Structure formats: structure tokens, C-alpha cells
Amino acid sequence: MFNAKQKLLSQNFLGNKALISRLIISSGILWHDTVLEIGAGNGNITEGLLSVSGKVIAVEIDKALADQVSNRFGNNKALEIVCGNFLDFELPKEPYRVFSNIPFSITGEIVKRLLFSDNPPNICDLIVQKEAAEKFMVNQGKKSMLSILFYPWFEMKISHIFKRTDFRPIPSVDLCLLQIVKRSTPLVHAQDTNEFRNYVVYKYTKCRSVGEWPAAQWVNSYTRVLHSRGSFVKWQRDQRKLKKIHRTRTDRNWKKIF
Secondary structure (H helix, E strand, O other), X not given: OHHHHHHHOOOOEEOOHHHHHHHHHHHOOOOOOEEEEEOOOOOHHHHHHHOOOOEEEXXXXXXXXXXXXXXXXXXXXXXXXXXXXXXXXXXOOOOOEEEEEOOHHHHHHHHHHHHOOOXXXXXXXXXXXXXXXXXHOOOOOOOOHHHHHHOOOEEEEEEEEOOHHHEEOOOOXXXXXXXXXXXXXXXXXXXXXXXXXXXXXXXXXXXXXXXXXXXXXXXXXXXXXHHHOOHHHHHHHHHHHHHHHHHXXXXXXXXXXX
């Protein structure tokens, strides 16, 4: 039963505590940082975060795992455990960071939830599929729409590539640690945010070849296009519909496990 739930939630736990410690220390988390962990799992990363941060918020949808983490660290006043779906979780109002081994099946939803929010994290360190990380990043070749939507506000890089054997169960794909850093000075003015996003969504919807454009071209040449008005909001609405369908199917499969 437990393995079935793991598969449904795309959970591959990182078991090498020495590696976890090195990655957390390399991330530069400080004691005064509020750190959000999405998908606490078995608590191995939670343990590492508690050694460097005075406030850790761990979100875990699986009650059995949330209880396991609570039993291990429940007496630690630096830890807040939230049992629930991260996509319904209210993000912190104060500045915060993220360090997480996120569920791979909803990687895109999690990244969009974080980066499109009114208060995005200052820094994210996310364990994700390498293929997904490359789609979020601005590369030399064809660029995804999401990579351009994120580009003016965030810098991204792959800071570590894992061995598949670092995880249990062993994944069938390559995994990496994606670091996302909020730019101190955005490349697009705050008052132009909606205009830029509308323009990007409109152009990608009408012409996929724009994926070949250099990232700087988007920032330097976006314009107010009458027909693009509302494109970003419509795209988000369509994405929510797809997410609702996916979550309904997931909930049905989840109930079958019990």
C-alpha cells in the first residue's frame, strides 16, 4: 500500500544524509531564514533544514508521513508541520526560501504557484527531473513559454546532478537540484508585468517559432498588443481547469488505495 501511494505521488526519497547536509549547507540557508519544505516525505531533508534554520514549514499531503515527521521532530519549536496539499497552502507573507524534494507529478504546478505568487521566495532549491529543470531555464536553443515568463524576475541554474541510486525507490529518470534566485532588480518594471505576460502568452499561442527568439529580445521589444489583452489570465484559467481534471483523477486513484 505504501509503495502504491509513493508511486501515485511520484515520491522518490533522498536517503544519503551526508549528501543532504552538503547540499543544504551549499545553499547558504541562514538561521534567520524562514524555509518552506514542500513534500516533507520521510523527514530526512527536514532534519537537515532544522540544523541550519530557526523556522521550517514542512508541508506534506500524506497523513502517515506527516505523522512520521511529527513523531521525529514534533518537540522542535522551529518546525511547523502542515498536513495538506501544497497547491492549497497559503504562502508565507514574510520573506522566505524553499528547499524541497517536490512531487514530480506536479512539478510544473508547484513552480508556477511559487513564482507567479505575489510574494515569491527569494531562493528556491528544488529537486526535480532534469528534463523539467531544462524547460524552466532559458537555454541557447528553443525556449519554453514558461522559461520566458520567469526570465525577467528569476535566474536559474542546475547546481547538482544526482545519481539515480541516491533515491529510493530508484527513479527511471535523471534528477537534479534546480536553484532559482529572485533577481534583485527585475528586467521588467512592476507596472509592466501584466503587459509582458500577456504579450508572451499571446505570441507563443499564435506562433511557436518565437521559442527561438533570444530571451533579451522579449525584454527589449515587448509591446502593447490589443489582441493580447487578457491572454495570461485566460491561460492561467485554462491551466486551472486541466489541474482540476488531474486532481480529480488523482483523488479517485488515491481512494482506491484504501
